[in-house]
Amino acid sequence: MKKAKKIVVGNWKMNPETLEEAKKIASDIKKGLRNIKKTKIILCPPSIYLTSLSGYVSTNLLLGSQNVFSENVGSFTGEVSPLQFSNLKTSFVLVGHSERRALGESDEIVARKVRMIIAEGMTAILCVGEKDRDHHGDYLGIIREQIISGLKDISKKSLERVVIAYEPVWAIGGRKAMEPREIHEMYIYIKKVLREIYGLPSDSIIILYGGAVDINNAQDIVKNGFVQGLLIGRESLNAKNFVEIVKQIETL
Ligand code: PGA
Numbered sequence: 001m002k003k004a005k006k007i008v009v010g011n012w013k014m015n016p017e018t019l020e021e022a023k024k025i026a027s028d029i030k031k032g033l034r035n036i037k038k039t040k041i042i043l044c045p046p047s048i049y050l051t052s053l054s055g056y057v058s059t060n061l062l063l064g065s066q067n068v069f070s071e072n073v074g075s076f077t078g079e080v081s082p083l084q085f086s087n088l089k090t091s092f093v094l095v096g097h098s099e100r101r102a103l104g105e106s107d108e109i110v111a112r113k114v115r116m117i118i119a120e121g122m123t124a125i126l127c128v129g130e131k132d133r134d135h136h137g138d139y140l141g142i143i144r145e146q147i148i149s150g151l152k153d154i155s156k157k158s159l160e161r162v163v164i165a166y167e168p169v170w171a172i173g174g175r176k177a178m179e180p181r182e183i184h185e186m187y188i189y190i191k192k193v194l195r196e197i198y199g200l201p202s203d204s205i206i207i208l209y210g211g212a213v214d215i216n217n218a219q220d221i222v223k224n225g226f227v228q229g230l231l232i233g234r235e236s237l238n239a240k241n242f243v244e245i246v247k248q249i250e251t252l
Helices: 019-032 047-056 082-087 107-119 138-150 157-161 180-198 218-225 239-250
Strands: 006-011 039-044 061-065 090-095 123-128 162-166 206-210 229-232
Touching (some): 006 090, 006 239, 019 039, 039 090, 082 090, 090 107, 107 138, 123 138, 162 180, 180 218, 229 239
Parallel strands (some): 006 039, 090 123, 123 162
C-alpha cells in the first residue's frame, strides 16, 4: 500500500472577524508553502469565507468546512448541505468535533453526516476524543464507540474518504498537548479498532492528532506519536507559525 501523505488541517473555528483578515492569512499561508510537495494542507475557515478563499486552492492547499448539514434537500433554515459544499471547492469536512458534539451532535447525526460527505465525493475528517481520562481505561471504550458509530455503514472502499482526527477534549484549547508517547498508544488503539471493524489493518486510513498543537510541539508529536498529521486550532490562525509547522512536518 502506498505511503499516505502527511496532512495538516487548520481549524479556524469562528475566526477571523473579517474576510480581509481571512484572505490575508490564506494568502500568507499559500506564499509560505510554495515549495511544499509531500504535505497536504487543509484550511477550514468559517463557511461564509469558503467561496472567497477558493482562489487560494492548489494541489496541496485545499479547503474544508468545519461542519455540514446531514441532508441535501428540504426546508432547513440556516443549514448548508453536503451538495452545496461539494459544489464549492470544498474537499474536506470536519465532523464530530467535540465543540459540535457539545452542542448536541449525536453519534447518529455524526454517522449520517459522514455518509453524506462521502456520497458527495468529499473526505470526512471524523473527530473523536474523550472528555477526560479515568484510571480504569473507560475512555478507550468511548473512543471505540465513537469510531464504530461514526463509521456505521461505511464500506472498506469508502475509507479512502475518511480521516480520523484523535483530539482529547481536555487538551483542546489548553496549553499542553498530549505526550507523543501517549499519542502513539492512542494511534495503535485506533488502528486496532479499525482492524476490528474492517478485518485487515488499513494503512490507507490517516490518523491525525489535535489539541494544543503549536510550533514547539508539532514536530515531536508527528515524529514520536507516529500520526500522519495534525489538526490545529489556534496556531493555524498565525500564518507564520502554521507555515513553519508544515515545513517541519514536510521534513519527516
Ligand atoms: P487547539 O484546537 O489547537 O486550539 O487546541 C484544536 C481543535 O479544536 O481542533
